[in-house]
Amino acid sequence: MSDITSDHASQQLEQDEEILDVLDLPQIYTKPSSQQLLDTLSLLSLEPQSWDKSATQTQPKVRSNGVPQYLTRIVSSPLDWIKDDQEKEKIWDSASLRLSERSGRTGMGAISRSFSIPLAAEPTNSSSTMRPVITSSHEQDTTIQISIHEPALTEDNLGLKTWASSFVFARNWHILRDRIPLIFDRDESATILELGAGTGLVGIAAAAVLGTNVLLTDLPEIVPNLERNIASNEDMVKSRSGSARAAMLDWTVPEKIIYPEETTESRRPLVAEIQSSTYPLIVAADPIYSKEHPAWLVQTISCHLSHVPDARVLIQIPIREAYAEERADLKDRMIIIGLELCHEQTETGYDDWSDGQGEELSEVECWLGMWKWKDA
Numbered sequence: 001m002s003d004i005t006s007d008h009a010s011q012q013l014e015q016d017e018e019i020l021d022v023l024d025l026p027q028i029y030t031k032p033s034s035q036q037l038l039d040t041l042s043l044l045s046l047e048p049q050s051w052d053k054s055a056t057q058t059q060p061k062v063r064s065n066g067v068p069q070y071l072t073r074i075v076s077s078p079l080d081w082i083k084d085d086q087e088k089e090k091i092w093d094s095a096s097l098r099l100s101e102r103s104g105r106t107g108m109g110a111i112s113r114s115f116s117i118p119l120a121a122e123p124t125n126s127s128s129t130m131r132p133v134i135t136s137s138h139e140q141d142t143t144i145q146i147s148i149h150e151p152a153l154t155e156d157n158l159g160l161k162t163w164a165s166s167f168v169f170a171r172n173w174h175i176l177r178d179r180i181p182l183i184f185d186r187d188e189s190a191t192i193l194e195l196g197a198g199t200g201l202v203g204i205a206a207a208a209v210l211g212t213n214v215l216l217t218d219l220p221e222i223v224p225n226l227e228r229n230i231a232s233n234e235d236m237v238k239s240r241s242g243s244a245r246a247a248m249l250d251w252t253v254p255e256k257i258i259y260p261e262e263t264t265e266s267r268r269p270l271v272a273e274i275q276s277s278t279y280p281l282i283v284a285a286d287p288i289y290s291k292e293h294p295a296w297l298v299q300t301i302s303c304h305l306s307h308v309p310d311a312r313v314l315i316q317i318p319i320r321e322a323y324a325e326e327r328a329d330l331k332d333r334m335i336i337i338g339l340e341l342c343h344e345q346t347e348t349g350y351d352d353w354s355d356g357q358g359e360e361l362s363e364v365e366c367w368l369g370m371w372k373w374k375d376a
Contacts, residue, residue: 020063021062021065022069023066034088041091042094044067044071068099075092110150115170116143116144117144117171118143118171119142119144119174146208148199149225163286164364165286165317166286166316170201170204174209176314176370181312182310184210184280190281191215193215193217193282197218197246198285198286200244201229204229204244208236208237208240211240213242215279216230218246230245254296254300255303282301284297298330298336305373312372313372314368317368317369318349319365327367341369344368345368346367348364348366
């Protein structure tokens with residue numbers, strides 16, 4: 001009975017949303033016009049998904065079954081009945097793009113998407129943990145939108161993708177602020193250091209939600225896109241009394257932070273090296289992808305974490321079975337350098353790494369640990 005009910009509900013949902021079948025689309029053998037094909041290919045576009053489970057998801061307008069074959073037939077067709085060569089190129093390009101969108105995240109090419117990040121909805125009786133941010137009671141001011149660009153991916157540059165743990169981290173800043181000591185109230189010049197910032201979602205969100213300064217660091221090949229995302233969100237961050245800046249930091253040489261120099265020239269700017277500096281709060285999201293990463297990450301934290309009682313480290317890690325040993329190694333090394341775990345929490349996030357159909361997101365369990373100096 002439950003299966004029958006479920007099938008009926010599914011059929012009713014499809015009727016309500018007017019989901020089409022691939023056979024309802026213009027078929028090549030009917031020689032549709034170029035405009036018909038372009039309109040259909042636009043209909044088949046897969047928009048980057050929202051990772052917020054509570055948000056209304058945009059449902060595909062056409063069932064995925066048979067769509068790749070349909071697109072392949074268009075790409076391989078000479079389209080002889082269409083006389084305009086430029087129109088043919090548009091159709092082939094559009095069909096190829098629709099195919100790439102269905103090839104998993106690594107095959108999609110560059111994308112841009114917006115992430116909705118909550119702010120503190122109302123004042124609390126607890127002490128402010130960052131310098132105050134003026135908020136409005138209007139509903140539209142309870143969240144901010146952060147625009148993130150992700151270039152085409154390769155296996156060597158996984159930092160160009162926004163990962164589930166980063167979104168989980170970013171959307172929890174308005175809660176985590178109540179667990180961070182008052183160091184930012186005492187020193188408005190204090191800066192948060194983010195390690196392995198990737199596309200910048202965590203650091204940009206921190207700058208906006210907390211209204212503070214954030215230095216986002218990563219490897220040289222990741223920083224240009226990081227700078228792009230900081231620039232595209234600069235006005236919003238400034239309106240929240242925050243600031244964000246990017247720099248290069250290689251964990252194998254942790255004492256050197258390399259800042260791009262300010263320049264108006266179009267070429268890639270030269271850099272200025274700054275020797276070791278310390279920060280009262282260090283954050284990292286999804287920082288472990290090899291056996292070497294725990295050691296490199298911890299030595300970088302040891303190099304840059306201020307040795308004061310209020311200093312904290314926040315690390316968000318997805319619980320992947322393949323990296324269980326690395327997670328244990330990270331915790332052991334944090335203890336060895338004198339840190340202790342003072343808070344932890346887990347939460348489910350959603351990712352699009354393996355999905356090629358644009359319909360389902362994979363669940364990812366994410367662990368957050370907060371560390372402080374044991375003897376400070």
